[in-house]
Amino acid sequence: MTLPISDQSLSLSSIAEINTLSGENVKVCMQCATCTGMCPMAQEMDFSPRKVMHFAQFGLIDKLLEINTFWKCASCHACSVKCPRGIDIAKVMEALRQQTLRKSKNHIEPSQMAKETITELPQIALVAGFRKFTS
Ligand code: SF4
Ligand code: SF4
Incomplete structure (x- = not known):
């Protein structure tokens, strides 16, 4: 899938909100894609866990809220236990779900x-x- 980000901009407040809700720091992700390799649901997702982490690092919340990755996430934590940067990616996925659900959607x-x-x-x-x- 092509990434139409030309009309999107870095949002520091979105990055802070994702970090606050998840308790993680998405900025330390080094884009190694181990999470995607571990993910049993990756084939069902619009964008892989690695790409979602990349969007989160730039606070591209509008883009994130359009895609299905965090809804497809099964919260299995396979990605989290293998992340070399110690990021609990499952918590980031939960934070992204919460950003929608807290708007009563x-x-x-x-x-x-x-x-x-x-x-x-x-x-x-x-x-x-x-x-x-x-x-
Ligand atoms: S495994 Fe961790 S460091 Fe690697 S891409 Fe995924 S979140 Fe980033
Ligand atoms: S917690 Fe979610 S993103 Fe991580 S491996 Fe499991 S299904 Fe994939």
């Missing part, structure tokens, strides 16, 4: 889910999904 709308889906899914999966995807 749900990623899924439970009321719009098909009855068949609700009937077929295990309750624990539904509850976990609602925690992750709704504000």
Whole structure:
């Protein structure tokens, strides 16, 4: 996917917000891509975890909020345990989800889910999904 960043600018406040919410420092990422290599969900993502870290380093929050990477993240922490800079990338992904959810924007709308889906899914999966995807 091409990266249309020409109309985007460095946002120091966005970098600070991501760091505050995650408790991590995205600026120390050295773009080695170990996280992407470890990620079991990378094939499902618009942009790899490495690229998301790169966007985060520049505070490209508008771009970040357009993509699906952090919604696809399974919070498995495989990336975090192998990051040579000690960044808990799963926490960064959670911070990016929170930036949407704290604006009272749900990623899924439970009321719009098909009855068949609700009937077929295990309750624990539904509850976990609602925690992750709704504000
Ligand atoms: S593994 Fe760590 S240092 Fe390497 S690209 Fe991912 S976040 Fe950056
Ligand atoms: S925590 Fe998320 S980004 Fe990291 S390896 Fe697991 S699915 Fe991929």
